[in-house]
Amino acid sequence: MAAETPPSEADADDPGSGSETVNSGRAGLKANAKWYVVSYPLFWLGLIFLVPLAMLFAFSFYVNIPGGRYEMGLTLENYARFLTSELYLGQLWLTIEIALVTAAISLLLGYPIAYYLARMERAWLRSLLLITIISSLWVTYVIRAYAWQVILASGGLLSSVGVSVGLLSEPQAFYPGYWGLIVGMVYVFLPFMILTLYSSIRNIDGELLEASKNLGAGPVRTFRRVTLPLSKNGIMSGSALVFILALGSYVLPRLLGSSAERTLPVLIEQQIMSEANYPFGAAMSIGLIVVVVAFLWVMVRFTNLTTGSLGGSETATPDGESPSSAAQSTGVGGRLRSGFGSLAAAVGLTRAVAGVGSAVNAAVTVVNAETRERVLSIASRAYAAAVMVFIAAPLAIIIAVSFTPEQFLTFPPGGFSMQWYVEFFTDPDWVLALLNSLGIAGAVAVLSTTIGGSLAFALDRFDYRWGTIFGTFGVLPILVPPVIVGVAFLVFFLELGLAGSRLSIIVAHGIFYAPFPFILISQGLREIDRTYEEAAMNLGASPGRTIRTITYPLLRANVVSGALFAFILSLNEYIIAWLLSLFLVDTIPIQIFNSLRYGYTPTIAAASVVFIVLTVVVMSSIDRMSGGIWE
Amino acid sequence: MSGITLEGVEKRYPGGVLAVKGVDIDIESGEFVTLVGPSGCGKTTTLRTIAGFEQPTDGTVSIADEVVTDLPPYERDTGMVFQDFALFPHMTIHDNVAYGMEADGGYLDEEIDARVAEMLELVELPGMGDRTPDQLSGGQQQRVALARALAPKPQALLLDEPLASLDKKLREQMQVELRRIQQEVGITTVFVTHNQEEALTMSDRIAVMNDGRFEQVGPPGEVYDDPETRFVADFLGTANIFDGTVESVADGVATVECGDTTLRARNVGSVGAGDSASVVIRPERFDLEAASTDGGTTATASEGANVFEGTITFRRHLGSSIEYHLETLAGRELVVVRRSGHDERTAGDRVSVRVGVDDCRIVEA
Numbered sequence: 001m002a003a004e005t006p007p008s009e010a011d012a013d014d015p016g017s018g019s020e021t022v023n024s025g026r027a028g029l030k031a032n033a034k035w036y037v038v039s040y041p042l043f044w045l046g047l048i049f050l051v052p053l054a055m056l057f058a059f060s061f062y063v064n065i066p067g068g069r070y071e072m073g074l075t076l077e078n079y080a081r082f083l084t085s086e087l088y089l090g091q092l093w094l095t096i097e098i099a100l101v102t103a104a105i106s107l108l109l110g111y112p113i114a115y116y117l118a119r120m121e122r123a124w125l126r127s128l129l130l131i132t133i134i135s136s137l138w139v140t141y142v143i144r145a146y147a148w149q150v151i152l153a154s155g156g157l158l159s160s161v162g163v164s165v166g167l168l169s170e171p172q173a174f175y176p177g178y179w180g181l182i183v184g185m186v187y188v189f190l191p192f193m194i195l196t197l198y199s200s201i202r203n204i205d206g207e208l209l210e211a212s213k214n215l216g217a218g219p220v221r222t223f224r225r226v227t228l229p230l231s232k233n234g235i236m237s238g239s240a241l242v243f244i245l246a247l248g249s250y251v252l253p254r255l256l257g258s259s260a261e262r263t264l265p266v267l268i269e270q271q272i273m274s275e276a277n278y279p280f281g282a283a284m285s286i287g288l289i290v291v292v293v294a295f296l297w298v299m300v301r302f303t304n305l306t307t308g309s310l311g312g313s314e315t316a317t318p319d320g321e322s323p324s325s326a327a328q329s330t331g332v333g334g335r336l337r338s339g340f341g342s343l344a345a346a347v348g349l350t351r352a353v354a355g356v357g358s359a360v361n362a363a364v365t366v367v368n369a370e371t372r373e374r375v376l377s378i379a380s381r382a383y384a385a386a387v388m389v390f391i392a393a394p395l396a397i398i399i400a401v402s403f404t405p406e407q408f409l410t411f412p413p414g415g416f417s418m419q420w421y422v423e424f425f426t427d428p429d430w431v432l433a434l435l436n437s438l439g440i441a442g443a444v445a446v447l448s449t450t451i452g453g454s455l456a457f458a459l460d461r462f463d464y465r466w467g468t469i470f471g472t473f474g475v476l477p478i479l480v481p482p483v484i485v486g487v488a489f490l491v492f493f494l495e496l497g498l499a500g501s502r503l504s505i506i507v508a509h510g511i512f513y514a515p516f517p518f519i520l521i522s523q524g525l526r527e528i529d530r531t532y533e534e535a536a537m538n539l540g541a542s543p544g545r546t547i548r549t550i551t552y553p554l555l556r557a558n559v560v561s562g563a564l565f566a567f568i569l570s571l572n573e574y575i576i577a578w579l580l581s582l583f584l585v586d587t588i589p590i591q592i593f594n595s596l597r598y599g600y601t602p603t604i605a606a607a608s609v610v611f612i613v614l615t616v617v618v619m620s621s622i623d624r625m626s627g628g629i630w631e
Numbered sequence: 632m633s634g635i636t637l638e639g640v641e642k643r644y645p646g647g648v649l650a651v652k653g654v655d656i657d658i659e660s661g662e663f664v665t666l667v668g669p670s671g672c673g674k675t676t677t678l679r680t681i682a683g684f685e686q687p688t689d690g691t692v693s694i695a696d697e698v699v700t701d702l703p704p705y706e707r708d709t710g711m712v713f714q715d716f717a718l719f720p721h722m723t724i725h726d727n728v729a730y731g732m733e734a735d736g737g738y739l740d741e742e743i744d745a746r747v748a749e750m751l752e753l754v755e756l757p758g759m760g761d762r763t764p765d766q767l768s769g770g771q772q773q774r775v776a777l778a779r780a781l782a783p784k785p786q787a788l789l790l791d792e793p794l795a796s797l798d799k800k801l802r803e804q805m806q807v808e809l810r811r812i813q814q815e816v817g818i819t820t821v822f823v824t825h826n827q828e829e830a831l832t833m834s835d836r837i838a839v840m841n842d843g844r845f846e847q848v849g850p851p852g853e854v855y856d857d858p859e860t861r862f863v864a865d866f867l868g869t870a871n872i873f874d875g876t877v878e879s880v881a882d883g884v885a886t887v888e889c890g891d892t893t894l895r896a897r898n899v900g901s902v903g904a905g906d907s908a909s910v911v912i913r914p915e916r917f918d919l920e921a922a923s924t925d926g927g928t929t930a931t932a933s934e935g936a937n938v939f940e941g942t943i944t945f946r947r948h949l950g951s952s953i954e955y956h957l958e959t960l961a962g963r964e965l966v967v968v969r970r971s972g973h974d975e976r977t978a979g980d981r982v983s984v985r986v987g988v989d990d991c992r993i994v995e996a
Contacts, residue, residue: 538682
């Protein structure tokens, strides 16, 4: 064969260097266009997001002057106060502990149901259950915490039922307190866990399980050797997600915890809104960020190590927790004792079903395989039903309460009345709050979709030297605990004189929720077969025409879903909006939260129902449009 | 007028991989040229360079005597059929076929409708305009893709393995169909395939590609019968290839020492004594007869022919012909193809095969 002449090396040029002015070969866009496209998302995510965070960092070194003022400076006083105080360190640990316990319980409760959903054969039932889980996910924490107040309060659902069946001699309050808080946290974050595990288990090829069974492994062995290892990533990311969300949660500890359960976000909010001690609030915010970053670093760095330990702690945590927390505070023993009572009451049904299920399962291993399969399937159905009740019931109770004809919250409601809806829609405060919420959410949808969409498009179409970092900017905001985003933007907008405006909330939400459209649109762009665009250009369509007639139509479901996600999240967000409102702007979550301070007027329930309906409608339209995006 | 001209086209990817190492070809207007080669040989990159999806790092591309090297795809006058057809899923068949003319902007609506109807007629799918791509079978999608590519009357038709996703029967049907339509329209066509049979049956000329360059360009019969390199002989069809050293050359006949076998072959190239060379023998060139009783040597060269003796180890029916695998006395495997129904042999038979010196082609090793 002929000897190969070495090719000329001279003109091998890196297209990323910007020296080529010709088409990029992909979408045929000019190379210099790449900086125009990316400058817009970078303006928001790089400048407008990072400047407030940098200011927050700077503020943590400022000197506080009692009375709500501060002085520029470079003092470590705030950190010293934070790190030397028994109280604050104790609360920091408590925050982490609550997040860990929440993640562990969510994993235990969530895995079986995620598995059940993933292996379910009836598609319609699966979508129904998924829609239920997902819909509850987007309803504001304020409403969901409120639902648990209704259930756990003295004279609430649980204590009324307890009294009437004779378990309790007199009405008892299960909140505020540690276990009431944990139940609320698990309730709120369990859907995240289930959905993460669900997609991970669903991705496991069914043939692998068949292969395992064909090789003689029973259900238990198949689960242990095939399913569990293959869903490891889901377990990891689900636990990490729940941990981080729980760590940054403000609303639940505030509404369901007692004064002993003031977690770091609650303390931060207090410093800012009540004490007006911005430097100290900033220092604590930095402390919380450090915890989150350290956790993420550990997750990324020691993924393999934590997989094992996480898998172990999964079963060990409920027992292993007592020694660690006993060392922490004195009231632990009492808390555990009373706690187990209320916990058992709350999740007892689920537990009992699961326990019976596994006991029955153990008993029938001697019975033939067919019977065993049937018992297993009945047990898992009962379990799934129990968890679904746990997820769906609180909102159902709110709906029932909203139709009460009585003046105070009672359960069960003694009749049917629309009066609280009339009250809601005729009270100018509520109507203004609703209009504010809708207006802000609409603007946020546009802002975050343009930010996320342009970044996704830029990263998909062009090569950037800092592409990975730009991509990180796209998801970074959602990793920062919302209370910190709120405090950082508050500091920022105070300097600009814009705090306490709708605009400030729109900007903060628009950036905070940009990751949702970013991720959805990135995914859509990746999935579009590039040859469609090539075919269009081959047929003479210019890049602009190609985007208009081919790319966008194929991407529309993702773009609109992204916008709707941002809309619904902004609509339901409390803490950022609250911090930035400076008591001047009311949204529905803020209005509900404030009303809860003065008692449980059923108007709150009516307002919540209006909001839930709004949320479900938007979520269903996302689902219909994207043709089952949850798959 | 020439259809497509490539001059010294070279493509290096950012990572430094040289996919196309300088190819030259002049395709006549209306000619059907096939680029064939194994995957990764650079044939698709070459096609995409013509379409404008890849920018050559060196060389020029001309379409209809116009240099288009620096033009983006949408300013080049080519129609491409993609491997998976790439029919726009959100548009009807009509809108797919009309897309190129609408992008052009120079057509009236009635002209577009008339042209779409005409094109669907051409590909034998009249009245299918209102359907969507997912309502069509693979073969129908293929036809629509062709109609869409031809509708704006491009200067060149580019086909990127368009038959690869069809089943065998449909593929053979489409081979004929594609060629019929191409000749009816009279359009310059470049066809890319890794399927050597497709290349041989459809083309005016074949360009066999290997490792980023053309090994041989010529009409199918010529490339098949007179391969210029060992690669071409091996890639197109079946070949018995003997690697060895040229012992002597006399009267245009080379004697090649191939280990335990000595062969004589017509030397049309420039090999001389001492060169390494390979002898290529197509399986259907052999004559097959019962073995002479004395057994004899491994291969003998007599009366202008090479003779092998051996045993049939395996036989398979190919329909119109039968393929025999032989083990020669020297232990080499030989593939022989004979017309079926004519002096058939069975496995285990001792046979003698002979092939004329003129049917033995010598190539550089």
